[in-house]
Amino acid sequence: MAKIINQENPMMNGVTGTIGNLTFATRKGQTISFPKRGPNKKPPTEEQVAVQLNFERFAAYAQEAVADPVTKLMYAKAAKKGQTAFNVAFRDAARPPRIPQIDTRKYRGLVNDVIKFLVKDVVPVESVTVRILSAAGAELEQGDAARSTGNYWSYKATVANPAVFGTRVLVTATDLPGNVTEAEFVI
Template sequence: MAILDHNLLLHGASGSIDNYYTRQHRGKTQLCRKPRSKDGWKAKGGQIENREKFKAANAYAKRVLNDPELLAVYEGLLKKYEEVQNIAVRDAFRPPEILDLDVDFNPATEKLCISIIAVDDTKVVSVEVTLMDCIEQVLLQGQALRHPYNHNKWIFEADNVTALPESGTIEAIAYDIPGNRATATLLTGN
């Protein structure tokens, strides 16, 4: 009776039979059992939401690849060993962040200066500032301008502002290239 070496029987085998499949690992062929799931691999919890986000991010990346203007913007952001599609998916998936919101009001000159620090993994394209009173009625609204030297800093200036509201809100909204937004609020007064 001859003793058979099981490694010789599997050498070069590929495919699957019933609940088993073969795989190559470190130059050897292994016979493995297929994984089982009681619920048929249905998505659970936040997986459904994440899948929808990735579908939208991939659709955005395809749109970037077909649009020469957007493609040029993302090609300018390329680093070593990166692809435009990967950067576009990451940019669409991650919204920008507002790290700081600061207000400076000078009653003598009646000048209001709001500075915002907004960052994104690619680029923040605009920051919108809104000044509201306690009943959320808009008193002042406009676009902030990018600081000439610090590209993460945005400045909103308004002249002839008599006073900040006693209990109002300053809201800053930062937008990135795909249109994701981040919001920060600052309460004014007491």
């Protein structure tokens, strides 16, 4: 590996790529050169194949998303400086939603008690479903949560639950690309 010392040289400043048998790259503000890498002769591992397939799936989703004007606009609004709607759609496909908070403080086991959820993703998720199970594991109720404000969702209980202690709340969030995340909270 060679370092280019004279960084003021306009011919070499910020050069990246391959010229002949030399490859140039910029690392920590320094332009470096190294021999051109040849083709890999080993077959890819199972993990590498899985990564390649996922990359293809994410790219296919992003292409489909930007082909639809409404979806493209939604992703374009979520883009930061230097990003395209395609970049944001790709990231959305690659990252499942997160459920960092399940708030059961207003749930006392009565009908119409509210459970709130914070669900984060690249863009707002498509849906959030809730299952409430007794301490013994029997399903008491299930249903769709409603979007509140921003990334918050809420669910109104439809069944009375006299034994709240030990109740399990299972939350499932599904985003636009179809990624699914589940979280559980025990009261």
